Amino acid sequence: MMHALHRFLLLHLLMYLGLYALGSEIINGRKVPENLMLYMASVQNNGGHVCGGFLINEHFVVTAAHCERLNPTSVVLGTHNLQKVDNNTMRYRVKTCKFPSYVNVSKGDDIMLLKLSRKARLGKKVQPIPLPNTEIKVKDQSKCRVAGWGLTRTGGKVVDGLKVVVVPIVNLEDCKKKWGHIRCNLPANVICAGGYGTDKGFCQGDSGGPLVCSGKAVGVVSFNMKKNCDYPNVPNVYTNISKYLPWIKKILKQHNCIFVNLQTPQEERQVSCLAGIMHPLHTFLLFPLLAYLGRSADGSEIINGERAPENSMLYMASVQDSKGHLCGGFLISEDFVLTAAHCDDVITHVVLGTHDLKSVNDDNKISIKEKHKHKSYENVGSGNDIMLLKLSKKVSLNERVQTIPLPTSEMNTQDGCQVAGWGYIKTGGPAVDDLRVVNVSIINLEVCKEQWSHLGNLPANIICAGGYDTEKGFCQGDSGGPLVCNGKAVGVVSFNKGANCSYPNVPNVYTDVSKYLPWINDILKRYK
Template sequence: MVSVQSDGQHKCGGFLVSKQFVMTAAHCFNKEQELTVVVGAHDLKHSSDRIAVKFYHIHPGYMPSDYYRKDIMILQLNETMKNAKPISIPNKDQKIKAKSKCSVAGWGGTTTNGSSTNCLMEVDVSVIDNYACEKSWNTILSGRVCALGPGGFCQGDSGGPLVCKGTAVGVVSFNEKNNCDKPTAPNVYTKISSVLPWIKAILNGVKYLYKPSWWSPFHLARIMRANFSLLLTVALTCLMMSGTFGADIINGKRPKRNSLLYMASIQIDGKHKCGGFLIDPSYVLTAAHCNNSGNMTVILGTHNIDPKGSNLRRYRVQNKHKHPLFKEVKNGNDIMLLKLSKKLKLSKALKTVRIPSKNKPIKKKSKCIIAGWGKTEKQDLVNELLVTDVSTINFTTCQSMWKKVDTKLPENIICAGGFDTKSGACQGDSGGPLVCNGLAVGIVSFNLKMNCDYPNVPNIYTQISKYLPWIKKVMKGGA
């Protein structure tokens, strides 16, 4: 166990994962404070070995505003601890079974709003089923472990390890605000095995400079002047598993001038929300989760949707036909037809894209494309349409990958991109088409919550051919 300190006062817990590296929580870092660590002391009153931190390695996906996503940091010490005994961590990504008996330790408060203690305290806890935990917190908590017991952690215990059978499997992240005594929601830990590639890169000496999106230029300048260093593990803008659970174009390029003229920008109150595509002079196909309140319009016939452009062709949506079985993204049926207020005249600048004429499976490793105006690896939204190549992935392989993050895939979907590649979709391109051999076969639906750090898990698309009877019924006026 390690006490992570600021100005000689205990701030967070931590633990040695090698003789020179301490693992703790990313939220223990503060731009105004330089951290030191005390190693190997149970009683902080009688500790003397204080070690400076040489490098601060914060996970590039850390996002405090999203329930402390990727809340993990590795501190590289100024010296090697020759006599220290690091704790083992998992060597592969693995599910932690519910009801597993574990322990958590720290110098934090023993009651709500209580002061930190000088003596190390330990308590037994049990792992909680992830679904039950997500229900308690009312959000998706991928890459986390939840645990609860008669006791648990409190303020000052952040960064300490959740230890199960002698292995550190989690890092103390957050609990119910101002309620350590009788929490109604489980304590939440960052799951160590979910970020193993990043951890291994750090421990093997990979160093990059990374500026998280939530820092100010002042913040970065201060850190550089203080000779601090952060790690970049190629940060990509990430996907959300929520209403806009889908998509940015990662590693995309501009398409040829006269191509992809079926692409549609679905906008709410004049701002790009989702992608879509024209399948008939009167109908645009998109994702059901793009159905947000506000004035919905569609821009067609252009690759550039810059609102300053004077020649944007904006069309009003007359009717929104969301699939009747759609409830939420993770349950499938993520498809919606938009009937435009007028029948459009097709031209050299405006085309439709074909969709399947019958229900037919998509072969694995099919070469396809996706396109959109969503986030990229460099910026939040783009005005210029971007396109990238992806390959379809065998459903069994896809399903097994998603099982590792405790997610059961819905029926009637296609998997493509994201996994084992640097190309794929993220927020802002939900509803866009997966096009294979000139045929729109899928609709961008979702990826793992806020995580475009490829390789990861495959992107998920609604399979259009499974909904042909419904599409035909809507377009004939029967829905």
């Protein structure tokens, strides 16, 4: 639903657009009798099937985290025939809850819980499926089942009737070797079954469905290879549910999602062998693609902003890795830059003293010596999204480089603020080389919480500004940049909703710098 705000590589989108794998009757499966597999859920967007899932109690469905890209809005329970859906009794609105460390399928952790808007009606048509009680290792060659409404063959169509197939468990080391032959390393915490040594397996549209062994859901359908569901080829890959039991149990005990549905810098930047040959297994609808590419804001320049004059905002820093800009940041002393904690990837240096990233020389680049994430930071959804970067040397303050003051105490921020960055100029990119700035209005925190409430609870210690009731705000690539009010950096760009910078939608969210002054001052004092 929400995305950490940094450069969304077009290559990553093209991975979805051009390399989508399709499939066959879950491949070479059979129709499921109506009185079996009563836990199966069709995860849907605007009334259409996008992924599979399975009911684990009256309130939660498990599916794959990568299905969140298709903006699931509801699940259907109680029918195997998607042409026979009673919206009043079978359809449930959902709130998504991805695993906190999920980045993309190639990194693993491809698991998500969907909280139902009301209790599921358990009965002759709907029953939950049990999970393993503890971590388990399914025996090699065990006969398990996988089910879904996926494509009926490579290049085929989604089916309306639920299909099931028996698949053998593949030895994990053998699975790694088979994927290794195509120069790909599998992520941790997976199970391999089907697709190899058999003509049976899963395909697109089956993502998120269960791998069922001995009556328990032990895996979640994650990915296969490229466009090919014409098995055998390499083994199908599932997320190993038993590795995620503590997280699942915590959410079920709280009876609510832990608000962690935010993309991280790694997801934006992931370009590996898997980007060329693997696909999350769901039907790629044209509608969500257009949401990325076609529904962008008409304006530009940090959304509907303008180019920052060279003699202004001299504190702005471009936080980079060896390939270029990842996040924004701002200089608060001669040897410290403040940015967002979620930007902690493989960043190596910052660029200071220029607004034009095409005109960077060695004098503009300062290596990062140490990174100080806030000690309580876990993910953007839980807050504390703030990080100090200790530079390898003190910078010379001059007509091109200056620091920006922070608030001296907790403050009640008013209107008349600005946000700047080198991020996307519209939904779907591209990023810009010239620094852009836009004026944004502060949004009452209670109003902000109310606007976000249908998506989840906001973390503490934040400021909301722009994006709501206005066409102006920040976008991917602006993460870590400052919210500047009355000449002081009062906020750090943290997140918006679902990579959607086509404002207005919900308010943009910033970390409130004033809440972290003791922590900031303590670190700065250590180096004096």
